[in-house]
Amino acid sequence: MALVTTSKEPSSKGRAVTAGQQAESDALGISRSPWDPDRTPGGSSGGAGAAVAAGMAPLAHAEDGGGSIRIPASCNGLVGLKPTRGLVTNGTVAVEGLGTSGMLTRTVADTAAALDVLARHDPAAWWSPPTPSSSFTAALETELSAGLRIGALTDSPIEGTGVHPACAEAVAVTLRTLESAGHHLVDTRLPLPPADELVSAFTTLWNIGGSGNEFADPDRIEPHNRALRAAARSIDSWSYAEAVQHTQQLSRRIVEAFLAGFDLLVTPTMACLPPHAGAWRAGAEDDPLMALVNSYPMGVFTSVFNVTGQPAISLPIHHDRGTGPPVGVQIVAAPWREDLLLQVSRALEVARPWAGRRLPVS
Template identity: 40%
Template structure:
């Protein structure tokens, strides 16, 4: 089998009895054993459980009958989500490795879809950094060049998929944590709309969402279908799509108005290679019949942007599930202490301002443009270790690398808008560079139609990191 095959293709091969779940599991487990010491994508492994689950899946195939969509296909879970019987250390020295007793809804949906849970992937402490780097697990490295970071916070997930250690990987996104590592690793990163994938806890003032990192648009759509099965126990959910998201892949798209934004909303400089990625995507979209034009959208005020970072996220850290908070990363301990300087009224006011301004930001979609095109990051993938070093050196200061990484992505989390990072470009030194499409409220369908139309001309599905073939 080809370890770089899509999850959809592997599931088809299982149903057609071309491949067995045991073959698939063994291939990935052997590759993890061989390649992961170099990149550090996995922080916990359950190889024997995976093999047992694969044998059970194989017996189900041989018995005949209906099979779920991804029967017998492995998927790793990011180390910030709960799975009964597995540890969840949140990438932190401050959390012990006691097995958890509950399972998060998104993981239940993977299991219902027939996936085999295969290990846990690296993340920074509490997912609060733009690179998968921590004192507990060390530095996760980019398979395209191990001197560089795969980004974060879902950096282990992206490194695993890029290196062919998994066909797809679970991820989540509170400020760009699906899209940033997808850009760094040459992958497709779809951030769903707020409420699309059921969550019992809508963290970070409802900004964090569950999702996946994939190599193909088809996988991104198919995983969104299985992840977004409604749950009557959650507080709210996104409107049902017109049709399954998988049916948007390859579906002809009517011409849309694409606003092109090349200047970072935060005012930080944007590297020319990142500008080139967005411009290339714009030209490809024009060649497909869409109107692409420069825009200067309204985003959040400086007060609310700073308030989200320092009031909302600091408070979220103060309530994080640490067993020993004194062992958290120094930059996070700084933020937990800073949270104590703000009272509940300040938090409530900031939460209200974010909601009020978000209405005005979202209103631009459908009025001024249909889709917004930007670079995914304002910088190429940073050197491995740079983000944690920057945060540790000056916990309360301005962090240029971190700000360049989140400048184009965080607005989608605060507004709840869907967005997708596509691996359309490569830097002169061979590093992947992504561009981002941001859709209107609840409009993943348009993003998937556009992304699937771009996939062939951009030709990203055949690219593989050297040395990991």
């Protein structure tokens, strides 16, 4: 995820940044999209996404702290579900609940089956809900009732970040399909807080996410990771505690408005097409944190729902100009409504099948 706040200084001093969305490193090389090797498979679970898209595995584990399940799903033409906060537990609570585990698959049925395995009560966890009383696979067999309230968000939550026409078209295609199935499009807008509020609180928490990682020789870390580590160390405990409280307050405001206005919200998964491999490095020789700034458009729609903890899924509903790169659409539901999210996703999969699409043969 790359929500970034910047100071007015030209250097990286005073800049709050988060982890990136590219699967590239000096040590291990560049991961590439099977759809177009000149483009990134996204990140941070880009390798998992590329493997599933290429047919190396039917599904793969992924983690999402700001979009790292949904972004690779969009880049690789896959289904990527970020579950509700706490539904799938980790060894520890990841970045104050912003992060969660999930999976990347080709079909909604595979996602439901995987979630049936992963969504289990963990009595040793810091927090963990009861195991769901019914399976998500069974939910797919229940006919979806018409009349859902469908909202849309197509303008970037962060002013100054444009939205590629293909990403906006993915939303339009989805809305037309849902409307034709008898669901109601509503004009209510999600009252998002000012971008600087959300970004500042999010990045303060996310920058500390690497605090449990110890290195024998920190000087050997790649430059942008070393810069992230330095930025994290500059955050004092009072600022961190404020950010914890602020993200919880923002989450409550957004979720309360969501519950009052929508059953589902449709947005682009990303504001851009999958960037070309290496594009994130522009300017990074002078300022290592520019690597994160450059990946900013990939996460502007996904990260807000890490703050709210709501379930959100990216579906491969569209391709740029028909045969170009995959373009995902994000659908968001109320907390704990993975069943509804999967039912709607399955209905879209039936109406606009994607499983039969094949990678281009070179």
